[in-house]
Amino acid sequence: MNGKTHTPLIHVSKRDALPWQKAWLIRGGSIVAALIVCALITTMLTGENPLQVYGSMLSGAFGTGRRIWQLLRNIAILLTISLAVTPAFKMRFWNIGAEGQVMAGALACTVTMLYLGDKLPNAVLILIMLIASVAAGALWAFIPAFFKAKWNTNETLFTLMMNYIATQLIAFFIVWKYPNGTGTMGIVNQDTRAGWLPRIGGNEFLLIILVSAVITAVMYVYLGYTKHGYELSVVGESERTARYVGIKVGKVVLRTLILSGAVCGVVGFLLVAGVHHSISTNIAGGQGFTAVMVSWLAHFNPIMMVFSSFLLCFLGQGADQISTDLGLDHAFGDILTGVILFFIIGSEFFINYKLNFRPKEERKGRAGNV
């Protein structure tokens, strides 16, 4: 491809593991660069002072006590979905169907809440709702996993399609249940509050945050310190090695995906029973997709995911505030989030690879720059 003895100007080689401080320095740098670009874009479009833009962003996330709690709850939800998809990703099973798995769980939860609402004591009802959600989420992940294990069916495309089937099922349910409605559903059991999750100490967000903290800890142990966790990382590294050492790959795929879907089901349960007390086709709100990025940015490490989900939630909420303050359409937040994601995604390259410049031209001063 190149000439016979031609050395390329830049030669790329894989780095050994970079010390984590340096890795985070690069990431931090990329976020700063992204924020500068975002401020430039905002200033260009609106003529506002960039510092004021950052002010809006901070106040959007931390401005009031309620906003902080909301931020924490959003982090908790996003984090839990990210944790759910992580075991599958570690296995290199690209489950981008978390959206659908959450929706399936939410739908099962709503149905049980609606139909068993007055017939059971609240504790039993909530337990049944939880079981139904977990089962539905697990089923939604099991279907693509089954075909992956049996015929190696492409899981990315399969799980993607399952999302829209779940969306339509919810749409169907709402219209079927309320044929004269506008396609939206009111609050379920508003009078009796049957099936609503209790508030801990009067705080509506705390329970969800605690649940996600527990799931984070459990997932950390599961992935790092159990036989299951080990098996699935072997399958992810090399399927042939896994077969050779006697791991039943199909079984691991099914088991992991059922777990993945079950945790998504829990999120669906939390969203319905703990947050909205209702359901809409938008209940997962794209977080199933965001979770893919959260998990990948954290290199599939549950503890790091706390930070990456914080980052994305903060950006989302902050960008939303910018749009409100400056009177822009709310889609502006998506543009900013997109720009920042591009920078972070790009920065991973400089963590994993090293640029070696052609030595003859003594211009090595630039090599260290990013």
Place this chain on the structure above:
Amino acid sequence: MFDLSSIAVFIPRAVVQGIPLLYGATGEILTEKSGNLNLGIPGIMYVGAISGVIGAQFYEQSAGGNLSAFPAIMIPLLFSLIGSALMGLLYCFLTVTLRANQNVTGLALTTFGVGFGNFFGASLVKLTGSETASISLGATSSFFCAKLPFADKLGWFGQIFLSYGFLAYLAIIIALVAAFILKRTRLGLHLRAVGENPATADAAGINVVKYKYGATVIGSMIAGLGGLYYVLDYINGVWSNNGFGDRGWLAIALVIFAVWRPNIGIFASILFGGLYIFSSYNNTGMDLAANELYKMLPYVVTIIVLIIVSARKKKENQPPESLGLPYFREER
């Protein structure tokens, strides 16, 4: 319902629904043939649409009511192509040059693209200081919708085959050309080799990076035209946020349904278009709930095709072997 005149009504409606999907699918097929699973297609289609709208808005404002056909078509077309090409370049830069994960990059591209489209869709009028309340490009759109003058005189034949704007025919031509290139030319053979096994292609002296960039950027441009068709022909130049809906994902579904062949994609897109509107066509006010289930059909059908293809293991129907995988020469 099944007499000739109602078929003559139904088919054109299915076709106009199918055309954006066909553009998206053809673009994505080319992209996937190079081994790139570009999940940014929905975002790219939004960008293609809004870039065209921006071009049209500028032209309509500067021309002040006296539009002539050639620039009214070429300016939006060019803007749209440039916008979606830039998105494709960004995707390639991140996944090929910087070796980022394709799924993550694609999803970020979709977040960005949909946001970009909706943002400018909602605020373009405000930013350009136009007098109208919302984007309404009826004048430009009339050029895009222009039919053959004698189409109306040919009865059902004219209705089924000749009642579309030029972008619809272009979609079919592009799909046929893409099918021909992929199947019958050396260029296509090389491209497929890159998608199946980049290491082997590399060893054979094929420039993997060049092919991946080329296929993905051209694929993005084609997909972007789907957005342009939607906004300037299908909905007559009236933008509404999220109006494009989930058509981008449906286009990705169509790629599977067409088993990675653009020529099958032509018929499949019309079928998908038919399935997409079947729910509203069947709407007699009785069973709105069932309509929601009909909307599920394209996705269910796609899954069934995906399963059958993987179960039969026919070599020529499989997804490209290295689809979604990064290629780094020194990691072999």
